[in-house]
Amino acid sequence: MPVPRLQFEGISKEFPAVRALSEVSFSVGAGEIRGLLGENGAGKSTLLRILSGVYRPTAGSVLIDGKPVTLNNPVAARAAGVAMIHQELQQVPQLSVAQNMFLGHPLTRGAIFVARREQERRAAEALAAIDPTIDPAAPLGSLKVAQRQIVEIARALLDRARIVAMDEPTSSLTPSEFERLAEVIAGLARDGVAVVYVSHKLDEVFGICQRATIMRDGVVVGSVDLAQVSEKAVVSMMVGRELAQEQHRSHASSEVRLSVRGLASATKVHDVSFELHRGEVLGIAGLVGSGRTELLRLLAGADRASSGMVEIDGKAIKLSSPRNAIAAGIGLVPEERKREGIVPLRSISNNMALASMGVFAPRGLIDHTRLKRVAAEKMKRVNLRPFLLDRPIRLFSGGNQQKAIIGRWLAAGTRILLFDEPTRGIDVGAKAEIYHLIEELAAEGHSVIVVSSELPEVIRLADRVLVMRDGTVAAELDRADLNEQAIAAHAIPQSETQAGKAQGHRAGA
Amino acid sequence: MTDITEHTAARPMAEFLHRFSVRDAGTLIGLVVILAVFGALVPGFFAERNLINILQQSSINACLALGMTLVIISGGIDLSVGPTAALSAVISASMLVAGVPFPLAIAAGFAIGLVCGLLNGVLVAYVGLQPFIVTLGTLSTYRALALIYTGGNPVLGLPAGFRAIFNGSLFGLPLAVIIVAVVALIAWIILKKTPFGEYLLAVGGNEEAAYIAGVPIARTKIAAYMISGLLAALAAQILIGRLGAAEPILGNLWELDAIAAAAIGGASLMGGKGSVVGTILGAVILGTMRNGLTLMNVQSFYQLLATGLIILAAMLIDRVTRGRG
Amino acid sequence: MTDITEHTAARPMAEFLHRFSVRDAGTLIGLVVILAVFGALVPGFFAERNLINILQQSSINACLALGMTLVIISGGIDLSVGPTAALSAVISASMLVAGVPFPLAIAAGFAIGLVCGLLNGVLVAYVGLQPFIVTLGTLSTYRALALIYTGGNPVLGLPAGFRAIFNGSLFGLPLAVIIVAVVALIAWIILKKTPFGEYLLAVGGNEEAAYIAGVPIARTKIAAYMISGLLAALAAQILIGRLGAAEPILGNLWELDAIAAAAIGGASLMGGKGSVVGTILGAVILGTMRNGLTLMNVQSFYQLLATGLIILAAMLIDRVTRGRG
């Protein structure tokens, strides 16, 4: 048997109070695309961060082509032939796309000046494989999340590395972008690169990987040949139990809770009208950039509407700030968790309580006992892991941060919940929990809007779906008419429909 | 299951850390080291009288530093505390000299502090200017107003009754020290126990997220600057009570001492972090140092050197006790 | 297809904005307004001689502010520029007076600036202390060293030959202005054209991302502080050339002017943002203001008031021209 390209040997990593990895060992051959699967907090990112020199292991070693390597910092890792796409976008918004891609090892002229043109040309080449429309000279901050993620991928491709580690590279990407990425990855593998691919989207992993290594609570529970096992089997290895396949159940009543008429923003949303019922889950589908996030922000009071009116329970309300919206019973679980969701240095409990401080402080002083009790209760409900309510939220995995944000609105007694991509970066187990949670909320009489680019998610959850296109509601589909083709047909602007048809099962966005 | 036992075991420890953080312990160690050094070098350093002196001499800076801490936690900075104090002082004082009843004159002084803070806060929160540069601008502006108002002259002859308010003693402790201790307690309660404290930490920690969570960003910031202004006015009252006169140039460079105290105490100028206990310890460290150096009769150039080095040393000690990151 | 034509069409515009940003245009408008106001109020304000005066008087602050801009872009701040300049000045000057050849004495002054910056940088980058508090500490330390070195006395009697180096004229422009213009050009090239400039922006913009990308964080920060120290030393040489004497108390409050210039010019104290052109314009705005107010013989209290208000006004104008956010 040939020497594996990449070998982890007994890797352990301890953080204060948490053992993130224990004795992780497995190897990846040259030209292999290895899936790395596990629930939130299983330790996938930690392992890859060790591989890319960001963390140092507490014990164990990494071997490349059979030789132990010291990966003390990102530069050493790069020198050893490792390129990595990080889960959290690691970019400098003030610099241009090309500058970001060459950051840390710029191309120079005469060893003094940055060869800007040359960088932009090479960046454009690398980007072309996935999204040729990204302008390498544009400031990175002006790009949308999805485009930024593509830049991050393209950056890793520049390095001509022997090992490419991808930590949820597609969390913001559309299926068509994923298709192109899949081709790129296959190309890498043909060239003998070892690829480690982390994703919570099992269909992607099944689509491009030969084998997958599955982790749970910091240990490897096994490596499987994906051709031999079912998704269900993999999932049960990940979560340690069988996940029941749940069916959609509707709790919608006829009582109109929220009524939106002619809502528009100055920029992206035009004349949106719809009704939301008590106990209803309303899905919003559409292409990336169709204005869904913007619509939710209007409803959450985060942006100001330029016209239109909103009624709750028949009473017109003004949504001039998130405070107003919250008072009216509306809460937003935002799309970009790190930027808009969490206060990194504060604990889980405090992050949870932020929107309902008034409730916890009826006489001016915060009742910490009550706050702790409610936090414990809500966090148990969302199954926070590890269950450390006083730990700063920044030390939790993305999925668990998301749970805390959902808990925030549960604690605030919100009646209308707006979810923007609620399961982005969230594992199958937690995803099922969140779906379940959303249903429970609906059953309790909450009204829910879910924006999602994953059509199966929309179909799984929604009683009714609005399809948005270019800032307007292109169609409203009832449960009976819900299927991916129907949504796609309305979401994609007519001229592109032809091209869009080609994309089979998940032709979503 | 294991999760639950684990976390209940971890609870009391976490609770304790919550109340007296590692960071504050680091600052405390810094203070103890400095006290020990001076105690060894200066005879009579630990005399009760001298210790009270240190507290009294630290009280004004502590008062300002508490306000500064709140502003810093909210992600801002207030360079205008000295001139705010001066403006408040000269206006209160001239009312007192004109025979206005004490409560009214004091209230006027506090009102000035609040208005100065309000202006800073509005420029930062509503207009969206950088706090450093806003308060750099008002630093000059408020000072100029104080000078113009008095024509540059001190306001002398404050009534003895007024001076007694801020200048007395209670249980052997100077009133100024007691007042500042009460202020510190209130600040601690605000930060740890009230929604406003939580809002400050959230706004400084991640403004965008705080906004989405319904935190009243602008009001929180403005309130922080107003508290800072109010405490500057309080410091001014204490000082003019002590001095018996109010000068328009009072409060020169106060901002640097206040920032130093807050920073030594663990406030991060990036926002979202800071501690009332730490700030008080920071102010006492600075006060102790001055007192000790004077008692050792260190020449002023070397005192300046020592001031610089001790600020650096305090930060280093803190860094070491707390570990990296 | 359409996409491609679109983005190539957008390129030249983006290029242009890249070179002279909207933000710089805002600062320029601020300057023009101030010039117009003084031009209307002060006869002879636009005399060539006076305009040269303004440039000359702005040159020292501009020199410091350029270094400050780089430090601010890297996410730091350097409060110690004044004392660094003082230390460099008195050491150069005493060597000159002792008869050391000019180049050696000047080099020694520059070396002092570099060492002061190095210390700041190491404490910030390797030890991980907060820049504000590190340079607050070294602010006292370096000043104390300058005072101790000279015993508090100015160093007088600098050789005329030395003074001519920094004090002459070329093509009718004072050499100081030309030197600072060259420095500005170099700073612009560094920021826009070299990897180091990118590293500065990256470190200040997102330190973690920069670290992961392999940017040498520590070296980049240290270099920024060293450049700031070096430019403080250069400012010191220009100043002692002009005054013919080096005082240990030279450079008092220089840091505030330098920060004000950088901030007016668009640097964000949160890091990752700043412009060489803007900073130069900011320094000229402040210089114009001083010059104009002096020529109008505004009384000192009102000059102080005007200084404060104009800093605020400059920021407001900028805010309006640039729009929210």
Place this chain on the structure above:
Amino acid sequence: ADLAPLNSDTEKDRIDWSQLEAKFGAFPKLPDGTKAGAVSKTLTNEYWRSLGEGYKSFGDRVAVPVVYQAAQSEGDQLGQLTIAEGLVTQGYNVLLVSPQTDSNLQPIMEQAKAANVPVVNVNDAVIPQAEHYVGNVQRDNGVRVAKWFIKNRPDGGKVAIVEGQAGVYAAVQRTDGFKSTITEAGKFEVVASVPGNWDRQTSYDAATNILQQHPDLIGFYANNDGMALGIVEAVKAAGLQDKVAVFGTDGISDAYASIRAGELTGTVDSFPVLTGEVALESALRLVAGQKLPRVVATPQALITKDNADRYSGAGDAVRKALLEDAAAGN
């Protein structure tokens, strides 16, 4: 009994330094172990260091140890108060203080009184409750320079003032003395009175601007010598050294050097060393139980190239010259 607030410039209960010995006899014997504590404004200005030298030289002469401390910078009011409080607690027999402002050392007066320690306010800022003051008349600094202009520039002309830190007592008084005296004379016009903040560079820039606008200016008055020396450079740079007279205040050694070199026209020397000697002498006389008048006035003199040598010799020579002046009544 409440004392009226002190105004050192006008107080009636005063004596000239030259009369001390005549009125109160030879220096008395002091209690054993007498030691004096002194607090100055700052040591960053030669004036205050010279004052300390005066304390020390007189202390050495009568075998009294003197501790001389200073705030870390000019304007550090609370720091100075801390220092002074430290000295009170340490049990010095007499305190000599030169306050940063009129009021920042006020609490010392009470603490010292409680500890039965006399306090002498030496120069510059004036504590209203001070029972003892030794120093010169601040206003007179400006007046003397104004008189020089009136005498030596009979045709009058444009003059300018460069002021110290806004709001500081000495700066206000000196500026006012100059301005009112020269304006009263009629032929002069004060075209500018701008802040120099005790700073050489600021003064240089201010002077450059003023000269450019008023090339026909005939003179500058600066509130201290450091600023005056900055102005001299500006005047030289403008090529006007023959036309513009520049005066400073304090009489630091650099000013003397510059006067001798023909650059600075003059300065008002207030003889800090001598002032220090007189102040300590007065303070120790108080310790010995003598009742001195509230104000002991110390000398000052306008120094120009003509008389520079007379006032710049060793301590005793200057003392003699000044005693002669005093006897001559100016």
